[in-house]
Amino acid sequence: MDAILKASLPKLREKLLEALQAVLPIAAIVLVLCFTIAPVSPSILLCFLLGAAMIVLGIMFFTLGAEMSMTPMGERVGAVITKSRKLPVILGIGFLLGFLITISEPDLQVLANQVPAIPNTTLILSVAAGVGLFLVFAFLRMLIGISLPRLLVLFYSIIFLLAVFVPREFLAVAFDSGGVTTGPMTVPFIMALGVGVSAIRGDRHAADDSFGLVAMCSIGPILAVLILGIVFRASDSTYIPPVLPEVSDSVELWQLFHVSLPTYIKEIAGSLLPIIVMFGIFQFVALHMDGRSLGRIAVGLAYTYVGLVLFLTGANVGFMPAGNYLGQVLAGQSFRWIIIPIGMLIGYFIVKAEPAVYVLNKQVEEVTDGAISAQAMGTALSAGVSISVGLAMVRVLTGISILWFLVPGYVFAIGISFVVPKLFTAIAFDAGGVASGPMTATFLLPLAQGACVAVGGNIVTDAFGVVAMVAMTPLITVQLMGLVAQLKTRKARQAQHAAAQAFAFAGLADDDIIEL
Numbered sequence: 001m002d003a004i005l006k007a008s009l010p011k012l013r014e015k016l017l018e019a020l021q022a023v024l025p026i027a028a029i030v031l032v033l034c035f036t037i038a039p040v041s042p043s044i045l046l047c048f049l050l051g052a053a054m055i056v057l058g059i060m061f062f063t064l065g066a067e068m069s070m071t072p073m074g075e076r077v078g079a080v081i082t083k084s085r086k087l088p089v090i091l092g093i094g095f096l097l098g099f100l101i102t103i104s105e106p107d108l109q110v111l112a113n114q115v116p117a118i119p120n121t122t123l124i125l126s127v128a129a130g131v132g133l134f135l136v137f138a139f140l141r142m143l144i145g146i147s148l149p150r151l152l153v154l155f156y157s158i159i160f161l162l163a164v165f166v167p168r169e170f171l172a173v174a175f176d177s178g179g180v181t182t183g184p185m186t187v188p189f190i191m192a193l194g195v196g197v198s199a200i201r202g203d204r205h206a207a208d209d210s211f212g213l214v215a216m217c218s219i220g221p222i223l224a225v226l227i228l229g230i231v232f233r234a235s236d237s238t239y240i241p242p243v244l245p246e247v248s249d250s251v252e253l254w255q256l257f258h259v260s261l262p263t264y265i266k267e268i269a270g271s272l273l274p275i276i277v278m279f280g281i282f283q284f285v286a287l288h289m290d291g292r293s294l295g296r297i298a299v300g301l302a303y304t305y306v307g308l309v310l311f312l313t314g315a316n317v318g319f320m321p322a323g324n325y326l327g328q329v330l331a332g333q334s335f336r337w338i339i340i341p342i343g344m345l346i347g348y349f350i351v352k353a354e355p356a357v358y359v360l361n362k363q364v365e366e367v368t369d370g371a372i373s374a375q376a377m378g379t380a381l382s383a384g385v386s387i388s389v390g391l392a393m394v395r396v397l398t399g400i401s402i403l404w405f406l407v408p409g410y411v412f413a414i415g416i417s418f419v420v421p422k423l424f425t426a427i428a429f430d431a432g433g434v435a436s437g438p439m440t441a442t443f444l445l446p447l448a449q450g451a452c453v454a455v456g457g458n459i460v461t462d463a464f465g466v467v468a469m470v471a472m473t474p475l476i477t478v479q480l481m482g483l484v485a486q487l488k489t490r491k492a493r494q495a496q497h498a499a500a501q502a503f504a505f506a507g508l509a510d511d512d513i514i515e516l
Contacts, residue, residue: 004292004299011064018358019059022415025349026443027052030322033342038329042187043247046324050257051318058311059104061303062184064357064471068300070188071359072293073279078101078196080286082143090143091136098217100278101190102128104182118228126228127181130220135190138216142197148212148426149417155219156410162226163403168230169460172402175468176445177221179436182214184308187356187434189275189365211367215429218471244321259316261309267310270300278447280386311355315442323443331396333349339451340393343444347389347470348382350444354437357381366425376481381435384477389444395462395469396451402465413475416483424482431474436467444470 012322030048034040102108108127135172141151163171182190194213215362247253279297283289289297331338352355361374361381415427445466452463 004284004295008064008068008299011067012060015060015064016056018063019056019353020175021057022059022349022353026346028341029346029349030326033326033330037333037338038326040325040329041244042321043245043253044325046247047245047256047318047417048251048322049318050253051314051322054257054310054314054318058305058307058309058314059355059358060355062307062311063358065300065303065305065307066184066188066355066359067362069194069297069304070275070300071363072300073297074189074274075196076289077279077282078465079504080194080196080282082197087143090139094136094139095132096279097193098132098190100274101186102131102181102221104274105181105186107183108166108183118232123228124226126224127221128176130222131181131186131217132220134216135213138194139197140214141212141216142194147515148215148429149414151216152414152417152429155223156414158168159219159222159226160403160407160410162223162230166226166229168401170225172461172463172465172468174222174225174229175402175406176436176464176466176473177225178218178469179433179471180441181221182208182218182356182433183437184311184355186217187214187437190217191359191430195363195367211364211423211426211430213430214433216331218429218433238512244325244500245377246344249479256319257313259314262274264309264312264316268305268312271308272305276301305332307355311439315438319439319443320371320446324450327447327452328454329450331451331454336426336451336455337398339397340390344386344390345446346447347444348386350439351385351435351470352378352380354435356434360427360431360434368423370482372424372485377431380477380481381431381474384431384473384475385435385470387477388473389466391473392444392448392466393451394467396448396454396457396464399457399462401461402468405469409472409476412474413479416476416479420479420482421486424479424485428475428482430476431478432471435474436471440467440470 028050032046077097081090084090103124108124112123137151140146141148149358163174166174190213191211194211245256247256285295327339330336330342357378361377364372364377365374394400395402395405413428417428420428448463448466449459452459457463
């Protein structure tokens, strides 16, 4: 164990640099705003800075922990359940995995608290069942080889049909749920699960089908909340704004975070426990991994635990009040439209700080053997999130229904999926769920809520939906990246073919007869 810990220290330094590169741009933007057009109280600013420091450390531990534990666990479990070749076993375990992992997702608690019209337990169990069911559909798609675009057309048609009958108060929250439930706990395990299942197939389309599980699992929560919205017929959803901190000295500042730490220590322990128990059962029954591999996974789980506790404490206590207050100040200006470009700028950088985005980018680079680099994926995601936050701020200022953005967006995204390489489509729809994680929920959503308070809008219908918008635009930008790559490859092949023909003709003698 000591050897594993020592071996991980150089990797921790590497992850610390990556975390600083992700968080510092956001901190710099907020500081510039605070000292220019959006003055905030010293209490809020200090909370934000301490929160940023905790987020940096949280990302550092989480990214290494996920690499050491969640990824190998998911791959081994995916491979072993597929080796059984028994469809009922594969589907039954698939449902159980999806259900347990979703209950483990910390972001789901945040969503449940924001929908007071439905009891928390009812909402959580319904969403978890939705994810479990759609993980089963995802496994079936991979095993049978069904095209992902066709399934997306079917399920999103059902979603938008149901949306017609759902009260407005549930629409934005329902679409937000699809992004929130595929967060830092769910994504690393489910993505690794896909790689493990597809590896057993071994055919030439296996790599293409290893992605798409997160895309399918994002559909289940949307359908679950839409159905609950129809069944409960409730319209009394209320918004509870975050408490803005007021501290007089450094001891009180630390007390704010110290009070919240036990909550997240307990919450993340409860979140990781089902995954650890489930993996323990697999290890005892089928995996039989050696002691060194288990030690590495144990150290990785410890890093994951510490990372998530620090990350969620920093995000919820430090970032959430700052985001809300900044939104109020910016939208309260005489030139309130300024929140649109500022939101786009923050959106561009904030997605780099999402813990699960790192996991996706790294896995894409590995599965495609570097054909799609982590940097190219990061740029495509940042561009997509930037556009989505800009559109979300337009919604806040104007009160336009979210369906005016989501319907055309998904129609276009699913439409181009029929001409884009399969791999890019699966990656794009996975990216949508991955990009909309805890940073979006704890900074961008409060930013929109604060702006909505300042302009006198309806919080539930106008401010909620930021997560849904963030989940939508990467579908388009990543697929467009794939389309450009496809066109470049085709053009290169044509040029290569023309060059080969020219070389062949150049080798002929002057008096040779060429038959056309």
